[in-house]
Amino acid sequence: MLELMGSSVRPLLANLTAFALVAASLILPHAHAATAAPRVIVVTLDGAVTPASADYAVRAIRKAEREGAELVVLKLDTPGGLDPSMRSIIKAILASSVPVATFVAPDGARAASAGTYILYASHVAAMAPATNLGAATPVSIGGGDESARPGEKRDEKDARGKSPAGSRESLRAKQVNDAAAYIRGLAQLRGRNAEWAERAVREAVSLSASEALKLRVIDLVARDERDLMKQLDARKLSVQGTERVLRTAGAETVAIEPDWRTRLLMVATDPSVAVILMMIGIYGLLFEFMNPGFVLPGVLGGICLLVGLYALQLLPINYAGVGLILLGIAFIVAEAFMPSFGALGIGGIAALAIGMIVLVDPDSAPGLEIPLSFVAALTLVMAALVFASAYLAVKARRRPVVTGREQLQGAEAVVLEDFDAEGWARVHGETWRIRSAVALKAGERARVTAVSGLTLTVEKLQ
Numbered sequence: 255m256l257e258l259m260g261s262s263v264r265p266l267l268a269n270l271t272a273f274a275l276v277a278a279s280l281i282l283p284h285a286h287a288a289t290a291a292p293r294v295i296v297v298t299l300d301g302a303v304t305p306a307s308a309d310y311a312v313r314a315i316r317k318a319e320r321e322g323a324e325l326v327v328l329k330l331d332t333p334g335g336l337d338p339s340m341r342s343i344i345k346a347i348l349a350s351s352v353p354v355a356t357f358v359a360p361d362g363a364r365a366a367s368a369g370t371y372i373l374y375a376s377h378v379a380a381m382a383p384a385t386n387l388g389a390a391t392p393v394s395i396g397g398g399d400e401s402a403r404p405g406e407k408r409d410e411k412d413a414r415g416k417s418p419a420g421s422r423e424s425l426r427a428k429q430v431n432d433a434a435a436y437i438r439g440l441a442q443l444r445g446r447n448a449e450w451a452e453r454a455v456r457e458a459v460s461l462s463a464s465e466a467l468k469l470r471v472i473d474l475v476a477r478d479e480r481d482l483m484k485q486l487d488a489r490k491l492s493v494q495g496t497e498r499v500l501r502t503a504g505a506e507t508v509a510i511e512p513d514w515r516t517r518l519l520m521v522a523t524d525p526s527v528a529v530i531l532m533m534i535g536i537y538g539l540l541f542e543f544m545n546p547g548f549v550l551p552g553v554l555g556g557i558c559l560l561v562g563l564y565a566l567q568l569l570p571i572n573y574a575g576v577g578l579i580l581l582g583i584a585f586i587v588a589e590a591f592m593p594s595f596g597a598l599g600i601g602g603i604a605a606l607a608i609g610m611i612v613l614v615d616p617d618s619a620p621g622l623e624i625p626l627s628f629v630a631a632l633t634l635v636m637a638a639l640v641f642a643s644a645y646l647a648v649k650a651r652r653r654p655v656v657t658g659r660e661q662l663q664g665a666e667a668v669v670l671e672d673f674d675a676e677g678w679a680r681v682h683g684e685t686w687r688i689r690s691a692v693a694l695k696a697g698e699r700a701r702v703t704a705v706s707g708l709t710l711t712v713e714k715l716q
Contacts, residue, residue: 291504291505291506292323292324292325292501292502292505292506293321293322293323293324293505293506293507293508294323294324294325294326294327294483294502294505294506294507294508295314295317295318295321295323295325295326295327295352295508295510296327296329296479296507296508296509296510297310297311297314297315297326297327297328297329297509297510298329298509299311299328299329299330299331299332300329300331300332301331301332301333302332302333302334302335302336302622303332303334303335303336303339303340303343303368303369303372304335304336304339304520304523304568304569304622305336305338305339305519305523305568306512306516306519306520306522306523307335307339307520308338308339308340308342308343309515309516309519310512310516310520311328311343311346312342312343312346313516314326314510315346315347315350315352315354316346317510318350318352319350319351319352322352323352323508324352324353324500324501324502324505325352325353325354325355325486325500325502325505326350326352326353326354326355327354327355327356327357327479327482327507328354328355328356328357328372328376329357329359329479330356330357330358330359330363330365330369330372330373331358331359331360331363331364331365332364332365332366332367332368332369333364333366333367333369334366334367334368334369334389335367335368335622336368336569336570336622337368337392339368340368340371340372343372343375344371344372344375344440347372347375347376347377348375348443350493351493351494352493353377353378353491353493353498353500354376354377354378355376355377355378355379355380355482355486356372356373356375356376356378356379356380357380357381357382357476357479357482358373358380358381358382358385358387358463359381359382359385359476359478359479360382360478361382361383361384361385362384362385363382363385364385364386364387365381365385365386365387366386366387366388366389366390366460367389367390367391368390369387370387370388370389370390370437370451370454371390371436371437371440373387373472374437374440374441374444374446374451375440375443375444376444377444377491377492377493378473378474378486378489378491379444379446379471379472379473380472380473380474380475380476380482380485381463381466381467381472381475381476382463382475382476382477382478383463383464383475383477384462384463385462385463386460386461386462386463387454387460387461387466387471387472388454388458388459388460388461389454389458389459389460390433390437390451390454390455390458391430391433391454391455391456391457391458392429392430392432392433392455430455430456433455434452434455434456437451437452437454437455438451438452446470446471446472446473447469447470447471450469450471451471463475474486479507483502483503483505483507484502484503486500486502487500487501487502487503488500488501488503522561522562522564522565523565523568523569524565525565525566525569525571525613525614525622525623525624526624526625526628527565528562528565528566528569529562529579529610529613529624529632530562530632531558531559531561531562531565532558532559532562532563532566532579533583534554534555534558534559534562535555535556535557535558535559535560535561535562536555536559536580536583537555537583537587538551538552538554538555538556538558538559539551539552539555539556539559540555540587541555542555569614569622570614570615570622571613571614572612572613572614572615574609574612575608575609575610575611575612575613575614576609576613577609578605578606578608578609578612579605579606579609579610579613580609581602581605581609582601582602582603582604582605582606582607582609583602583606584602585598585599585601585602585605586598586599586602586603586606586636586639586640588602589602589640589643589644590643599637599640599641599643599644600640602636602640603633603636603637603640606632606633606636607629607633610624610628610629610632611624611626611629661682662681662682662702662705662710663702663703663704663705664701664702664703665681665682665701665702666681666699666700666701666702666715667679667680667681667686667688667699667700667701667702667710667712668680668681668697668698668699669688669694669695669696669697669698669699669700670685670696671696672693672694672695672696673690673693673694674693675689675690676688676689676690676709677690677694679700679710679712681702681710686708686709686710687708687709687710688700688702688709688710688711688712689706689709689710689711689712690711690712690713690714691713692714694712694714698714698715699714699715700712700713700714700715701713701715
């Protein structure tokens with residue numbers, strides 16, 4: 255009987271053990287996931303908002319969504335940037351299923367212009383002490399204030415005292431109204447101070463971190479990332495219409511660094527680098543055309559020229575600046591082919607320097623202008639090349655002629671045979687027909703006194 259019971263219990267125990275193992279394998283991963291530390295993705299945006307930084311931020315937010323991160327922290331310090339790039343980041347924030355907290359840090363950082371819009375669009379707006387935001391007035395490319403400048407006639411008003419449609423004042427008003435409506439919409443979406451946001455656009459006002467907190471422009475002030483995580487823990491947020499509670503206490507922070515593609519784009523979209531690439535491209539192609547068959551200068555020049563032009567089309571450039579740069583390069587090249595003793599070269603240097611200065615308007619694209627130190631350095635290098643070319647041209651002009659008809663005058667000839675009136679002699683390693691007033695013998699030396707066609711007139715050396 256016991257044997258029968260033991261034989262029937264053993265299969266049952268084996269089945270129960272197998273069931274327990276399967277259940278544990280299904281339950282334990284979920285339990286581990288539930289107890290695992292939440293991940294917070296940190297993205298650092300330092301500098302002007304450009305296509306490269308926008309691409310970096312957007313891809314980081316998408317990566318956080320794929321990995322199921324608890325929060326994305328945009329650590330921001332920017333003087334502003336390009337409107338399309340700013341809107342690209344904001345669209346990614348609004349469409350994100352992961353909450354995004356924009357943190358203006360470290361101490362002394364700012365979220366000016368485009369940074370203010372990004373701060374307003376974020377689910378959480380935070381600032382470190384001694385930081386500021388504001389000055390969000392849009393500036394049209396190439397021009398600063400569109401109202402009449404001193405000495406410039408203002409636009410005519412119509413019968414109702416308003417600027418006619420299409421005038422600069424009218425276009426300026428459209429830009430400001432569009433930007434004000436945009437930031438007001440973001441403020442209303444996040445429940446922040448919409449009135450001050452509109453003032454930041456229309457009046458270019460700014461606030462410190464403590465003032466922004468008092469006026470409900472931001473949600474909190476934090477000393478650093480650790481303090482930010484502590485204050486955000488258990489905070490309720492609305493993400494795409496769904497309420498979420500943040501779990502950031504003890505969260506694992508993961509900093510996402512720009513990959514090679516973003517770094518390449520960041521370097522290429524620097525206006526200074528774009529100008530250098532364009533110049534290398536032009537000179538490389540020119541060298542290839544002058545010396546066909548070298549291949550490398552042509553290949554390198556073509557690549558650099560295309561990358562430089564690609565970078566320039568991404569930037570808010572002034573086409574007058576591009577024209578001046580190309581004209582300056584053309585003058586400098588012409589100086590090498592048609593020496594004008596520096597006239598063309600100096601004009602080319604001046605055009606190149608002015609073109610680089612006006613290429614990007616610092617008011618329309620803060621942080622993207624070409625530094626004056628770079629302009630001065632490149633101008634000095636090009637000036638050195640031009641003056642070196644002019645010096646070599648002058649030096650070459652002063653050198654005695656070493657080939658041709660003029661060089662034969664006064665040359666020494668070695669007689670090759672005996673003759674009375676005409677014979678043969680060697681001059682500069684070549685055999686020439688010579689004519690002499692006196693008889694000459696083989697091996698004697700004579701000096702060339704005249705050239706007549708292919709016959710040289712010589713006189714015997716004493």
